[in-house]
Each structure stands twice: as C-alpha cells, then as structure tokens.
Amino acid sequence: MIDLIAALLMAVAAVTSIVFTYLAVVEKNLIQAVVFSAVQSTMYALIYFLLMAPDIVLVYLPVGVGIYPAIILLLIKKTDKVDE
C-alpha cells in the first residue's frame, strides 16, 4: 500500500511539473518565469525524494530552489525585465 501511495505522489508531482515548465517557458514576465521554474524545481525535489535519492535532494533543493533563482533574479535586475 505504501509503495502505491509513493508512486501516486510521484505521478502527481510529475504532471504538476509539466504545467509549471510550460508556464515558465511561455511567460513573458521574466521574474514570474523564474518563480515558476523554482516551483518546478520543488516538484523535482519531491520526485527525487520518492525515487529514494536523499543525497540528491540535499544538493538539489538549495541549488534548484535557492541559487538558480537568486542568480537569475540578479541577472534580470541588471538586464531586461520582459521577454519579447
């Protein structure tokens, strides 16, 4: 039963990550696109946890949710704000 719940959570997180990937790619406002990308990274971290990779979660959560959005927000602050 517990393995069924794990697989179900994995499938839900994967389908949610498709939605947020699409939003991050088509969004014109770059700051909102970065936020959607961070949410998608959170979904991936959940999937890594359910795929029994705890060491990947420990590395990927600070990198994917913390450092990537931070440096890309710095980049957006110094350059254009809007995709054309």
Place this chain on the structure above:
Amino acid sequence: MSESIIPYLLTVVFVSFVINLVIALYGIFARPTLVKKIIALTIFSDSLNSLAIFVGYRVVSGRVPAPPVVVNYTNPQGPAQLAKVAVDPLPQALVLTAIVIGLAVTLFMVKVTMQVYRVYGTTSVRKLERIEHGNRGEEDEGVVE
C-alpha cells in the same frame, strides 16, 4: 491490484520527464531572450538528471525500495541484504556531480549574458542579430570606399 497500477504510474512519471525535455528544448530554441534560454536550459538539464535517476529506480513488491545507504555495518550480510531492496546508487552519484557542474556552467552563462547586455544594450538574440548585421554592412561599405 497495486502491482498493476504502479508500473502505469511510473510510466506517467517517465513520460512527464520526456515532455518536460521537449518543452525546455522549445524554450531554448524558440524564445528570443537569453535569460529565458538560461531558464529553459536549467529545466532541460534537470529533466535529463531525473531520467538518469529514474533508470536506477526499481520496484520491490510490498514496500518502497530502500535508499542506497549501508546502515548495518557490523553484520557482514548487511550489504547483501541491502542490495536486495535498495535502488541503484551509481546514477545518483553521477547526477550529484552533474548538478554541481550544471551550476558552474549556468553561472558562466549568466556572466556572459551580463557582458552581452553591457556591450549591446539588449539580451534579445533577434535584436543582437540586427545589430550584428548593421555593423557588418558598415564595414563592407568602408571596404568598398
């Protein structure tokens, strides 16, 4: 019943990764702004890493598989017992390295994009192409004169 549903759900996860790959490739090739290309490239590399981890996953009937961490050091049969229920640790070790290398590559691309904006005043590749064509045209005229 759960034995028949779990492979279906895992197939959904696999197909989701592939769809994410395709959407990220569209973002890399079709969106004009370099910042959007960087965002799409990070999504692309994360999806590839997820596929690598997914290959190392296995289904153990009746329970979730164990993480590949040896806990029972004193028992000489501990690693053998772990190997029966644990997932494959090799893709996880490779992906751990790939995530860190991807971070370094992304930082490099962020720096290059900042320099492009300082020199040309835009990060859109369409405008950059126009600027580049304009400069080349002036140089050609100079050569003719």
